[in-house]
Amino acid sequence: MSKDKITLFWHRRDLRTDDNHGLYRALTEKENVLPLFIFDRNILDELEDRADRRVTFIHDALSEIKETYENNGGSIIVKYGTPEDIFPEILSEYNVEAVYTNRDYEPYAKDRDENIGQICKDKNVEFKTFKDHVIFEKDEVVKKDGGWYSVFSPYKRMWFNTLKGNEFDTYWSSKNLDKLYRSDPLDMPSLKDMGFERKDDHIPSSRVDDELLKNYSDKRDIPSVRGTSRLSVHLRFGTVSIRKMAKKGKALSGSWLNELIWRDFYQMILHFNPQIVTTSFRPEYDKINWRNNEEEFEKWCKGETGYPIVDAGMRELNETGFMHNRVRMIVASFLTKHLLVHWTWGEQYFAKKLIDYELASNNGGWQWAAGSGCDAAPYFRVFNPELQTKKFDPDLKYINKWVPEFQELDYQQKRIVEHKFARERALETYKSTLK
Numbered sequence: 001m002s003k004d005k006i007t008l009f010w011h012r013r014d015l016r017t018d019d020n021h022g023l024y025r026a027l028t029e030k031e032n033v034l035p036l037f038i039f040d041r042n043i044l045d046e047l048e049d050r051a052d053r054r055v056t057f058i059h060d061a062l063s064e065i066k067e068t069y070e071n072n073g074g075s076i077i078v079k080y081g082t083p084e085d086i087f088p089e090i091l092s093e094y095n096v097e098a099v100y101t102n103r104d105y106e107p108y109a110k111d112r113d114e115n116i117g118q119i120c121k122d123k124n125v126e127f128k129t130f131k132d133h134v135i136f137e138k139d140e141v142v143k144k145d146g147g148w149y150s151v152f153s154p155y156k157r158m159w160f161n162t163l164k165g166n167e168f169d170t171y172w173s174s175k176n177l178d179k180l181y182r183s184d185p186l187d188m189p190s191l192k193d194m195g196f197e198r199k200d201d202h203i204p205s206s207r208v209d210d211e212l213l214k215n216y217s218d219k220r221d222i223p224s225v226r227g228t229s230r231l232s233v234h235l236r237f238g239t240v241s242i243r244k245m246a247k248k249g250k251a252l253s254g255s256w257l258n259e260l261i262w263r264d265f266y267q268m269i270l271h272f273n274p275q276i277v278t279t280s281f282r283p284e285y286d287k288i289n290w291r292n293n294e295e296e297f298e299k300w301c302k303g304e305t306g307y308p309i310v311d312a313g314m315r316e317l318n319e320t321g322f323m324h325n326r327v328r329m330i331v332a333s334f335l336t337k338h339l340l341v342h343w344t345w346g347e348q349y350f351a352k353k354l355i356d357y358e359l360a361s362n363n364g365g366w367q368w369a370a371g372s373g374c375d376a377a378p379y380f381r382v383f384n385p386e387l388q389t390k391k392f393d394p395d396l397k398y399i400n401k402w403v404p405e406f407q408e409l410d411y412q413q414k415r416i417v418e419h420k421f422a423r424e425r426a427l428e429t430y431k432s433t434l435k
Contacts, residue, residue: 007099009099012238017069019173019241022100027179034077034183042082054357056191056198101128104133136159137271156258159261170243204233213253220325224398233322263360265364267360269360270359288433289340301349304414310334312401321353327398332365337382338382
Protein backbone atom coordinates (compact mmCIF):
# COMPACT_ATOMS: atom_id res chain seq x y z
CA MET A 1 0.00 0.00 0.00
CA SER A 2 1.15 3.51 -0.85
CA LYS A 3 2.18 5.40 2.33
CA ASP A 4 0.88 8.80 1.23
CA LYS A 5 -2.69 9.54 2.21
CA ILE A 6 -4.68 10.20 -0.91
CA THR A 7 -8.21 11.24 -1.85
CA LEU A 8 -9.88 9.62 -4.83
CA PHE A 9 -12.03 11.73 -7.11
CA TRP A 10 -14.37 9.40 -9.00
CA HIS A 11 -15.39 10.73 -12.43
CA ARG A 12 -18.72 9.51 -13.83
CA ARG A 13 -21.06 11.88 -15.68
CA ASP A 14 -18.62 14.78 -15.36
CA LEU A 15 -15.90 14.19 -17.93
CA ARG A 16 -14.17 17.54 -17.59
CA THR A 17 -11.54 19.14 -15.35
CA ASP A 18 -12.97 22.67 -15.33
CA ASP A 19 -15.99 23.82 -13.27
CA ASN A 20 -16.38 20.36 -11.77
CA HIS A 21 -17.95 20.66 -8.32
CA GLY A 22 -16.81 17.40 -6.73
CA LEU A 23 -13.32 17.70 -8.17
CA TYR A 24 -13.08 21.30 -6.91
CA ARG A 25 -14.11 20.24 -3.42
CA ALA A 26 -11.59 17.40 -3.38
CA LEU A 27 -8.79 19.66 -4.59
CA THR A 28 -9.56 22.47 -2.12
CA GLU A 29 -10.41 20.34 0.91
CA LYS A 30 -7.78 17.60 0.55
CA GLU A 31 -4.22 17.00 -0.61
CA ASN A 32 -2.98 14.32 -3.02
CA VAL A 33 -6.10 13.96 -5.16
CA LEU A 34 -6.02 10.96 -7.48
CA PRO A 35 -8.79 10.88 -10.10
CA LEU A 36 -10.49 7.63 -11.06
CA PHE A 37 -12.80 6.43 -13.81
CA ILE A 38 -14.36 2.96 -14.10
CA PHE A 39 -15.68 1.57 -17.37
CA ASP A 40 -18.52 -0.13 -15.56
CA ARG A 41 -19.19 -3.67 -16.78
CA ASN A 42 -22.59 -3.62 -15.07
CA ILE A 43 -23.52 -1.13 -17.81
CA LEU A 44 -21.20 -2.08 -20.68
CA ASP A 45 -22.02 -5.79 -20.63
CA GLU A 46 -25.60 -4.87 -21.54
CA LEU A 47 -24.54 -3.23 -24.82
CA GLU A 48 -25.23 -5.39 -27.86
CA ASP A 49 -23.23 -3.26 -30.31
CA ARG A 50 -19.50 -3.54 -29.60
CA ALA A 51 -18.93 -0.50 -31.80
CA ASP A 52 -20.98 1.71 -29.51
CA ARG A 53 -20.45 5.40 -30.27
CA ARG A 54 -20.97 6.37 -26.62
CA VAL A 55 -18.10 4.18 -25.43
CA THR A 56 -15.86 5.79 -28.06
CA PHE A 57 -17.01 9.25 -26.92
CA ILE A 58 -16.22 8.46 -23.27
CA HIS A 59 -12.84 6.97 -24.17
CA ASP A 60 -11.89 10.07 -26.17
CA ALA A 61 -13.04 12.40 -23.39
CA LEU A 62 -10.98 10.43 -20.85
CA SER A 63 -7.90 10.63 -23.10
CA GLU A 64 -8.18 14.44 -23.00
CA ILE A 65 -8.69 14.46 -19.23
CA LYS A 66 -5.69 12.14 -18.78
CA GLU A 67 -3.51 14.47 -20.81
CA THR A 68 -4.61 17.46 -18.73
CA TYR A 69 -3.84 15.68 -15.48
CA GLU A 70 -0.45 14.50 -16.73
CA ASN A 71 0.43 18.01 -17.88
CA ASN A 72 -0.14 19.05 -14.26
CA GLY A 73 2.04 16.31 -12.76
CA GLY A 74 -0.72 13.83 -11.94
CA SER A 75 -2.59 11.07 -13.70
CA ILE A 76 -5.89 9.18 -13.56
CA ILE A 77 -6.68 5.57 -12.72
CA VAL A 78 -8.85 4.11 -15.49
CA LYS A 79 -10.23 0.63 -14.86
CA TYR A 80 -12.52 -1.80 -16.66
CA GLY A 81 -14.71 -3.87 -14.35
CA THR A 82 -17.47 -3.43 -11.81
CA PRO A 83 -17.18 -0.76 -9.10
CA GLU A 84 -17.82 -3.47 -6.48
CA ASP A 85 -14.69 -5.32 -7.66
CA ILE A 86 -12.49 -2.30 -8.45
CA PHE A 87 -12.90 -0.34 -5.22
CA PRO A 88 -11.60 -3.01 -2.82
CA GLU A 89 -8.55 -3.41 -5.09
CA ILE A 90 -7.79 0.34 -5.07
CA LEU A 91 -8.44 0.70 -1.35
CA SER A 92 -5.90 -2.04 -0.68
CA GLU A 93 -3.34 -0.59 -3.10
CA TYR A 94 -3.51 3.03 -1.91
CA ASN A 95 -3.82 4.66 1.50
CA VAL A 96 -7.18 6.26 0.71
CA GLU A 97 -8.71 8.60 3.29
CA ALA A 98 -11.68 9.84 1.25
CA VAL A 99 -13.63 9.34 -1.98
CA TYR A 100 -15.26 12.37 -3.58
CA THR A 101 -17.74 12.14 -6.46
CA ASN A 102 -20.69 13.93 -8.06
CA ARG A 103 -24.21 12.61 -7.61
CA ASP A 104 -26.13 10.61 -10.21
CA TYR A 105 -29.89 10.21 -9.86
CA GLU A 106 -30.69 7.08 -11.87
CA PRO A 107 -31.87 4.03 -9.89
CA TYR A 108 -28.82 1.92 -10.79
CA ALA A 109 -26.45 4.77 -9.89
CA LYS A 110 -28.08 5.33 -6.51
CA ASP A 111 -27.82 1.63 -5.66
CA ARG A 112 -24.20 1.56 -6.85
CA ASP A 113 -23.25 4.56 -4.71
CA GLU A 114 -24.93 3.07 -1.68
CA ASN A 115 -22.87 -0.12 -2.16
CA ILE A 116 -19.59 1.76 -2.68
CA GLY A 117 -20.37 4.04 0.24
CA GLN A 118 -20.73 0.96 2.44
CA ILE A 119 -17.46 -0.52 1.15
CA CYS A 120 -15.74 2.77 2.03
CA LYS A 121 -17.40 2.95 5.44
CA ASP A 122 -16.21 -0.56 6.26
CA LYS A 123 -12.65 0.62 5.51
CA ASN A 124 -13.06 3.89 7.46
CA VAL A 125 -12.89 5.85 4.21
CA GLU A 126 -15.02 8.97 3.89
CA PHE A 127 -17.47 8.93 0.94
CA LYS A 128 -18.72 12.37 -0.11
CA THR A 129 -21.05 13.28 -2.98
CA PHE A 130 -21.89 16.63 -4.56
CA LYS A 131 -24.42 18.21 -6.89
CA ASP A 132 -22.94 18.88 -10.32
CA HIS A 133 -25.18 17.40 -13.03
CA VAL A 134 -28.15 19.75 -12.53
CA ILE A 135 -28.88 23.25 -11.25
CA PHE A 136 -31.48 22.04 -8.75
CA GLU A 137 -31.71 18.43 -7.62
CA LYS A 138 -34.08 16.06 -5.86
CA ASP A 139 -36.17 18.07 -3.41
CA GLU A 140 -34.68 21.53 -3.89
CA VAL A 141 -37.65 22.73 -5.96
CA VAL A 142 -40.81 21.57 -4.22
CA LYS A 143 -44.24 22.84 -3.26
CA LYS A 144 -44.75 24.80 -0.06
CA ASP A 145 -45.99 21.64 1.64
CA GLY A 146 -42.82 19.80 0.59
CA GLY A 147 -44.50 17.76 -2.13
CA TRP A 148 -42.98 17.39 -5.57
CA TYR A 149 -44.37 18.89 -8.76
CA SER A 150 -45.87 16.64 -11.43
CA VAL A 151 -46.62 19.56 -13.77
CA PHE A 152 -43.85 21.54 -15.40
CA SER A 153 -45.24 25.11 -15.43
CA PRO A 154 -45.53 25.54 -11.64
CA TYR A 155 -42.21 23.69 -11.23
CA LYS A 156 -40.60 26.20 -13.59
CA ARG A 157 -42.04 29.16 -11.65
CA MET A 158 -40.71 27.72 -8.40
CA TRP A 159 -37.37 26.94 -10.11
CA PHE A 160 -36.92 30.66 -10.79
CA ASN A 161 -38.22 31.60 -7.34
CA THR A 162 -35.60 29.30 -5.79
CA LEU A 163 -32.67 31.00 -7.57
CA LYS A 164 -30.57 32.88 -5.04
CA GLY A 165 -28.04 34.19 -7.54
CA ASN A 166 -25.07 31.91 -6.90
CA GLU A 167 -26.33 28.75 -8.63
CA PHE A 168 -24.43 29.55 -11.84
CA ASP A 169 -21.13 30.30 -10.10
CA THR A 170 -18.03 28.50 -11.35
CA TYR A 171 -16.15 25.92 -9.28
CA TRP A 172 -12.54 26.64 -10.26
CA SER A 173 -11.34 23.05 -10.26
CA SER A 174 -8.95 23.61 -13.18
CA LYS A 175 -7.06 26.27 -11.16
CA ASN A 176 -6.32 23.83 -8.34
CA LEU A 177 -4.70 20.97 -10.23
CA ASP A 178 -1.50 21.51 -8.26
CA LYS A 179 -3.24 19.50 -5.51
CA LEU A 180 -3.19 16.36 -7.65
CA TYR A 181 -1.33 13.34 -6.33
CA ARG A 182 2.10 13.33 -7.97
CA SER A 183 2.12 10.29 -10.20
CA ASP A 184 3.79 8.86 -13.25
CA PRO A 185 1.34 8.35 -16.15
CA LEU A 186 -0.92 5.38 -15.46
CA ASP A 187 -2.07 2.95 -18.15
CA MET A 188 -5.54 3.26 -19.62
CA PRO A 189 -7.31 0.29 -21.24
CA SER A 190 -7.87 0.61 -24.96
CA LEU A 191 -11.27 0.07 -26.55
CA LYS A 192 -9.92 -3.23 -27.87
CA ASP A 193 -8.82 -4.28 -24.37
CA MET A 194 -12.47 -3.96 -23.30
CA GLY A 195 -13.85 -5.80 -26.32
CA PHE A 196 -15.09 -2.70 -28.13
CA GLU A 197 -14.41 -1.26 -31.55
CA ARG A 198 -13.96 2.38 -32.38
CA LYS A 199 -17.05 4.11 -33.77
CA ASP A 200 -16.06 7.42 -35.30
CA ASP A 201 -18.82 9.99 -35.72
CA HIS A 202 -18.95 13.68 -36.19
CA ILE A 203 -19.51 14.82 -32.60
CA PRO A 204 -20.94 18.35 -32.34
CA SER A 205 -18.62 20.88 -30.78
CA SER A 206 -19.01 21.67 -27.09
CA ARG A 207 -18.62 25.36 -27.93
CA VAL A 208 -21.77 27.43 -27.46
CA ASP A 209 -22.80 29.54 -30.44
CA ASP A 210 -24.18 32.80 -29.06
CA GLU A 211 -25.97 33.73 -32.29
CA LEU A 212 -27.60 30.31 -32.43
CA LEU A 213 -28.93 30.74 -28.90
CA LYS A 214 -30.29 34.19 -29.73
CA ASN A 215 -32.25 32.67 -32.65
CA TYR A 216 -33.10 29.45 -30.82
CA SER A 217 -36.82 30.06 -30.33
CA ASP A 218 -37.30 30.83 -34.05
CA LYS A 219 -35.30 27.91 -35.49
CA ARG A 220 -35.37 25.17 -32.86
CA ASP A 221 -38.20 23.21 -34.54
CA ILE A 222 -36.76 23.15 -38.07
CA PRO A 223 -34.81 19.90 -38.52
CA SER A 224 -33.09 20.91 -41.78
CA VAL A 225 -31.16 23.80 -40.19
CA ARG A 226 -28.69 24.05 -37.34
CA GLY A 227 -31.20 25.62 -34.98
CA THR A 228 -30.47 23.66 -31.80
CA SER A 229 -27.32 23.72 -29.69
CA ARG A 230 -26.51 20.01 -30.23
CA LEU A 231 -25.01 20.07 -26.73
CA SER A 232 -27.12 17.19 -25.44
CA VAL A 233 -24.30 14.62 -25.63
CA HIS A 234 -21.97 17.00 -23.77
CA LEU A 235 -24.55 17.63 -21.06
CA ARG A 236 -25.21 13.90 -20.83
CA PHE A 237 -21.57 13.01 -20.15
CA GLY A 238 -20.63 16.25 -18.44
CA THR A 239 -18.03 17.41 -20.94
CA VAL A 240 -19.61 20.84 -20.42
CA SER A 241 -20.80 22.43 -17.19
CA ILE A 242 -24.55 22.82 -16.68
CA ARG A 243 -23.85 26.00 -14.69
CA LYS A 244 -22.03 27.64 -17.60
CA MET A 245 -24.82 26.58 -19.96
CA ALA A 246 -27.60 27.88 -17.72
CA LYS A 247 -25.76 31.16 -17.31
CA LYS A 248 -25.56 31.46 -21.11
CA GLY A 249 -29.23 30.60 -21.46
CA LYS A 250 -30.29 33.18 -18.89
CA ALA A 251 -28.32 35.85 -20.75
CA LEU A 252 -29.16 34.91 -24.34
CA SER A 253 -32.21 32.66 -24.66
CA GLY A 254 -35.07 32.07 -22.28
CA SER A 255 -36.46 29.31 -24.48
CA TRP A 256 -33.13 27.44 -24.40
CA LEU A 257 -32.87 27.87 -20.63
CA ASN A 258 -36.38 26.43 -20.51
CA GLU A 259 -35.02 23.19 -22.02
CA LEU A 260 -32.39 22.99 -19.27
CA ILE A 261 -35.13 23.45 -16.67
CA TRP A 262 -37.04 20.55 -18.26
CA ARG A 263 -33.86 18.52 -17.73
CA ASP A 264 -33.89 19.34 -13.99
CA PHE A 265 -37.62 18.56 -13.88
CA TYR A 266 -37.24 15.08 -15.35
CA GLN A 267 -34.32 14.29 -13.04
CA MET A 268 -36.55 15.28 -10.10
CA ILE A 269 -39.43 13.14 -11.40
CA LEU A 270 -37.12 10.12 -11.72
CA HIS A 271 -35.75 10.66 -8.22
CA PHE A 272 -39.22 10.52 -6.67
CA ASN A 273 -40.60 7.90 -9.09
CA PRO A 274 -37.92 5.29 -9.91
CA GLN A 275 -40.68 2.88 -10.97
CA ILE A 276 -41.23 4.86 -14.20
CA VAL A 277 -38.15 3.23 -15.73
CA THR A 278 -40.33 0.21 -16.56
CA THR A 279 -43.92 1.31 -15.89
CA SER A 280 -46.08 4.26 -16.90
CA PHE A 281 -46.19 7.31 -14.65
CA ARG A 282 -49.96 6.96 -14.98
CA PRO A 283 -50.33 3.20 -14.29
CA GLU A 284 -53.67 2.93 -16.10
CA TYR A 285 -51.84 3.41 -19.41
CA ASP A 286 -50.14 0.04 -18.97
CA LYS A 287 -53.61 -1.54 -19.12
CA ILE A 288 -54.27 -0.25 -22.64
CA ASN A 289 -54.64 -2.98 -25.23
CA TRP A 290 -51.35 -2.20 -26.98
CA ARG A 291 -50.97 -3.95 -30.33
CA ASN A 292 -47.17 -4.35 -30.04
CA ASN A 293 -46.89 -5.74 -33.57
CA GLU A 294 -43.25 -6.80 -33.96
CA GLU A 295 -43.23 -6.53 -37.76
CA GLU A 296 -44.56 -2.98 -37.68
CA PHE A 297 -42.13 -2.08 -34.91
CA GLU A 298 -39.26 -3.36 -37.05
CA LYS A 299 -40.36 -1.17 -39.96
CA TRP A 300 -40.50 1.82 -37.63
CA CYS A 301 -36.97 1.02 -36.42
CA LYS A 302 -35.63 0.83 -39.97
CA GLY A 303 -37.42 3.96 -41.20
CA GLU A 304 -39.77 2.07 -43.52
CA THR A 305 -43.20 3.26 -42.37
CA GLY A 306 -44.11 5.08 -45.59
CA TYR A 307 -44.32 8.40 -43.72
CA PRO A 308 -41.27 10.35 -44.91
CA ILE A 309 -40.82 12.59 -41.84
CA VAL A 310 -40.95 9.53 -39.56
CA ASP A 311 -38.60 7.52 -41.78
CA ALA A 312 -36.16 10.43 -42.08
CA GLY A 313 -35.93 10.69 -38.31
CA MET A 314 -35.33 7.00 -37.79
CA ARG A 315 -32.69 6.85 -40.50
CA GLU A 316 -30.91 9.87 -39.05
CA LEU A 317 -30.90 8.12 -35.68
CA ASN A 318 -29.61 4.82 -37.05
CA GLU A 319 -26.84 6.44 -39.05
CA THR A 320 -25.69 9.20 -36.70
CA GLY A 321 -26.90 8.40 -33.19
CA PHE A 322 -28.74 11.70 -33.16
CA MET A 323 -32.27 12.86 -33.96
CA HIS A 324 -33.67 16.37 -34.02
CA ASN A 325 -35.92 17.02 -31.01
CA ARG A 326 -39.03 17.95 -33.02
CA VAL A 327 -38.65 14.75 -35.03
CA ARG A 328 -38.21 12.75 -31.81
CA MET A 329 -41.70 13.87 -30.81
CA ILE A 330 -43.12 12.96 -34.23
CA VAL A 331 -41.65 9.45 -34.35
CA ALA A 332 -42.63 8.78 -30.72
CA SER A 333 -46.20 9.88 -31.34
CA PHE A 334 -46.32 7.72 -34.47
CA LEU A 335 -45.13 4.58 -32.68
CA THR A 336 -47.40 4.94 -29.67
CA LYS A 337 -50.51 6.36 -31.36
CA HIS A 338 -50.47 5.21 -35.01
CA LEU A 339 -49.05 1.75 -34.32
CA LEU A 340 -50.19 1.36 -30.70
CA VAL A 341 -46.82 0.04 -29.55
CA HIS A 342 -46.07 0.47 -25.84
CA TRP A 343 -43.76 3.44 -25.24
CA THR A 344 -41.14 1.24 -23.52
CA TRP A 345 -40.32 -0.41 -26.87
CA GLY A 346 -39.41 2.94 -28.40
CA GLU A 347 -37.65 4.16 -25.29
CA GLN A 348 -35.44 1.08 -25.25
CA TYR A 349 -34.64 1.43 -28.95
CA PHE A 350 -33.57 5.03 -28.36
CA ALA A 351 -31.49 3.80 -25.42
CA LYS A 352 -29.53 1.57 -27.80
CA LYS A 353 -29.05 4.17 -30.53
CA LEU A 354 -28.88 7.70 -29.12
CA ILE A 355 -25.42 9.03 -28.37
CA ASP A 356 -27.03 11.52 -25.98
CA TYR A 357 -29.28 8.90 -24.35
CA GLU A 358 -30.14 10.04 -20.86
CA LEU A 359 -32.66 8.00 -18.90
CA ALA A 360 -34.68 10.72 -17.16
CA SER A 361 -35.21 12.95 -20.20
CA ASN A 362 -35.70 10.10 -22.67
CA ASN A 363 -38.22 8.42 -20.39
CA GLY A 364 -39.98 11.73 -19.85
CA GLY A 365 -40.15 12.47 -23.57
CA TRP A 366 -41.53 9.05 -24.46
CA GLN A 367 -44.14 9.10 -21.73
CA TRP A 368 -45.11 12.62 -22.78
CA ALA A 369 -45.71 11.41 -26.34
CA ALA A 370 -47.68 8.36 -25.20
CA GLY A 371 -49.83 10.43 -22.85
CA SER A 372 -48.77 8.24 -19.93
CA GLY A 373 -46.34 10.62 -18.26
CA CYS A 374 -46.42 13.57 -15.91
CA ASP A 375 -47.61 16.75 -17.61
CA ALA A 376 -48.04 14.69 -20.79
CA ALA A 377 -49.77 15.50 -24.03
CA PRO A 378 -53.40 14.31 -23.74
CA TYR A 379 -54.04 10.92 -25.30
CA PHE A 380 -56.26 12.46 -27.97
CA ARG A 381 -53.40 14.55 -29.30
CA VAL A 382 -52.16 12.53 -32.26
CA PHE A 383 -49.49 14.16 -34.42
CA ASN A 384 -50.40 14.21 -38.11
CA PRO A 385 -47.10 13.48 -39.91
CA GLU A 386 -48.19 15.37 -43.02
CA LEU A 387 -49.12 18.51 -41.09
CA GLN A 388 -45.90 18.28 -39.08
CA THR A 389 -43.99 18.08 -42.38
CA LYS A 390 -45.77 21.11 -43.85
CA LYS A 391 -45.10 23.10 -40.71
CA PHE A 392 -41.50 22.15 -39.97
CA ASP A 393 -40.03 20.80 -43.25
CA PRO A 394 -42.11 22.54 -45.93
CA ASP A 395 -39.33 22.44 -48.55
CA LEU A 396 -38.62 18.77 -47.75
CA LYS A 397 -34.92 19.52 -47.17
CA TYR A 398 -34.72 17.24 -44.17
CA ILE A 399 -36.75 14.49 -45.81
CA ASN A 400 -34.77 14.59 -49.05
CA LYS A 401 -31.52 14.30 -47.09
CA TRP A 402 -32.53 11.13 -45.25
CA VAL A 403 -35.10 9.63 -47.63
CA PRO A 404 -33.50 10.28 -51.04
CA GLU A 405 -35.92 7.92 -52.79
CA PHE A 406 -38.88 10.03 -51.69
CA GLN A 407 -41.45 10.71 -54.40
CA GLU A 408 -44.77 11.73 -52.91
CA LEU A 409 -47.21 9.47 -54.80
CA ASP A 410 -44.97 6.41 -54.77
CA TYR A 411 -44.17 6.83 -51.12
CA GLN A 412 -47.80 7.09 -50.04
CA GLN A 413 -48.38 3.56 -51.36
CA LYS A 414 -45.87 2.23 -48.83
CA ARG A 415 -47.73 3.55 -45.79
CA ILE A 416 -47.85 1.07 -42.97
CA VAL A 417 -51.25 2.44 -41.91
CA GLU A 418 -53.53 5.30 -42.97
CA HIS A 419 -53.45 8.32 -40.68
CA LYS A 420 -57.23 8.80 -40.35
CA PHE A 421 -57.80 5.12 -39.56
CA ALA A 422 -54.83 5.00 -37.14
CA ARG A 423 -55.98 8.13 -35.31
CA GLU A 424 -59.53 6.82 -34.83
CA ARG A 425 -58.20 3.42 -33.73
CA ALA A 426 -55.88 5.05 -31.19
CA LEU A 427 -58.62 7.26 -29.76
CA GLU A 428 -61.00 4.34 -29.41
CA THR A 429 -58.34 2.10 -27.85
CA TYR A 430 -57.25 4.76 -25.34
CA LYS A 431 -60.81 5.81 -24.55
CA SER A 432 -62.01 2.27 -23.88
CA THR A 433 -59.39 1.88 -21.13
CA LEU A 434 -59.21 5.41 -19.75
CA LYS A 435 -62.94 5.92 -19.14
